[in-house]
Amino acid sequence: MQQGISLEHKMKYILLLPLAVMLLLLITFPTIYSWYLSFHRAVLANYFEMPFAGLENYLRVLTDSDFWHSVWFSIYYATIVSLIELFLGFSIALFFNRKMPGKTLIISLFLLPMMVSPALLGVMFRLLLNDSVGLFTYLLGGVSFLTSEYLIPVLIVIDVLQWTPFAFLILYSGLQTVPVELYEAAAIDGASPSQNLFYITVPAVAPFLVIAALLRWLDSFKVFDMVFVLTGGGPGIMTTSLSIYIYKMAFQTGDFGRATAASILVLLAFSMPLVAFVRRARRGINA
């Protein structure tokens, strides 16, 4: 009997081993190596004899105004797009949360933008909004939207078009879990539709809202492909997100030390609030 338990105990670890090795290779090693790089003057020219730099990379990043601008832009962009996507996603989910003909087909079509690669979406909009040959420019009577004043709103609109379906998907699933009995009881009590919404629906789907908000905020904060293809982070550094800043630092400037220092600073800055946020979300779901 005891031998059986011991074997089962060992088996657990044996079965976990492949995953542990994978994690070690794909996550642990790169993370440790990033820390190592961040303390060295790691540029392409001296990659194999890189001198120790101490905290120099961190200090240079922290005193770089471009870094702070990119942090600000990423937070601003992520907050705006997640709020709009949550609002629209929730509204559309409420709209579809009833019986209607062709619902499955419409929802399937609505989810299509999510399947497009963000880089491709950037290329598509670069063409559609081109002021010489762009279809949208032509339809809008020659107004060019790829100018300084419209650039950020254009990026927000594209993100919203692509990722509102994602927020919808999560929130629609959430709405499916709300018991109908609650609405029936409220109807007997004479509750209005807005009371139903604010006192039943919103509290019931709150954990889903938190998850959707978290996922969309994190994903938008990391935005890279679409913005890079469309604006290159410009004009100047106006649309340089943190990912673009780090990418340019690593692969255009070739300064891997500073790029990894910037990545680690972001990791540190977001670890604590994220852990708290996830805990709260889990509490909500478990409740």
Add this chain to the structure above:
Amino acid sequence: MKLARVVLMACVVLSLLVAVVFGTAGATKPVTISMVYWPGPEAEAMEKVVKYYNEKISPKSGVKVEMVLFGREGFFEKEATMMAARSSDVDLYFTCSYIVGQHAPYLETLNDYFAKTKIEGGGLENILPVCVDAMTVDGQVKGLTLDASINLLLYRKDLINRLLTDKEWQAKYQEISKRELGKALTPKQPTEWNWDDFMATALFLSKAHNPDSPTEYGTALQAKNMWPNGKVWSAVLRSMGGSWFDDKGKPAFNSPKAIAALKLYADLVKKDASPKACINYEYTEPNEAFKSGRVALLLQWGVAYNELSNKEVSPLVWDKVGIAPHPGERHVVWLTSMGVGVNKFSKNKEAALKWLGFLTTTEAMKIYGESGGVPPVAEVLTGLSAKNPYFGYAKDYLAKYAFSEKAKDKTVDVLRVLAKYVSAVSGGQIDPETAAGRIQKEVEDLLK
């Protein structure tokens, strides 16, 4: 009789064995080398040279060539990763004049090989000297130029010809130049322009200043925050008499010339002589604007000449494309040399050098030129200019006006800083004086 038959059979078997053994030992297996190349028209042209070499030269040289095409997006990043990993998977890396300084520690020096090896119909002396210099780092040739790309001025010949002959147009041109630039200018041929002439023509051919202009904008700047656009602005700076560095080798961006070059971009956009969307323009957008008849002047890469003067691709303007060096106090064209260098960690260096030797020959470069590339060999450019007029201009401009700026392994970094501020100035986010000061500071920090 029986014995004779046995002896005969034995002789046949023996000779067969000898033939097999010695035949196999005699035929040396060719060494296959792999060469990373930049995808696009340059690679298509190079494929023809590779095919020719593998069919005709390989049997003699014992070297076979394989091309490896990485995607264009993130091309140099992929190469950088391989270099950093000291990979021997490829034998030749693609390199360019602006990045060869970064690649230099990972590339073999070519001087010795070319000094010691006599190559019939080729050798380093067959390549235009300016293109050899462009791939030289601290006196060491680290790459072989195979394609010479130059940034110059493309213009609408028909409009400029009319401006040079039409009295009404000339009067309007003078009125606009007097009002906007403070001096009444007389139209000239673009080969004689300075930047005032360029600005006056751009304003004259913009609807905002001349409602009768056949084009909506005079020009379309490439002002996206992408480092290659820093090269175009650097050509403007050089043609105004400026440079990246002063005589002592110190950065010289906080100078009146640099401020003037930044101001030119700011003014062209502010005065509606270039579309405001130019802050998102790379190579293709200005071409589209030119093809659709929206703009008349481009500071553009020479290869665009072939596209814009192609009847099928550019039906509106194909027969109206003129070409000139950058306007300015001194006419210039920015040279980007593209080519290959031998991987320091390659296991087939000798074979790779043999292939490089062949690439310097007129024979190889002629195939390359006929297939769409711009070979850096004067004889080939002259020979092919009857078929492709651009080659005639390229040969002339490479000899007279070509230059490129380098900052050792930091060239791309400097270009990145320039592109950032050129884009910001064009987008009206910062004034030229402040931008020049910041460029100076950032470049100084970079080169510390």
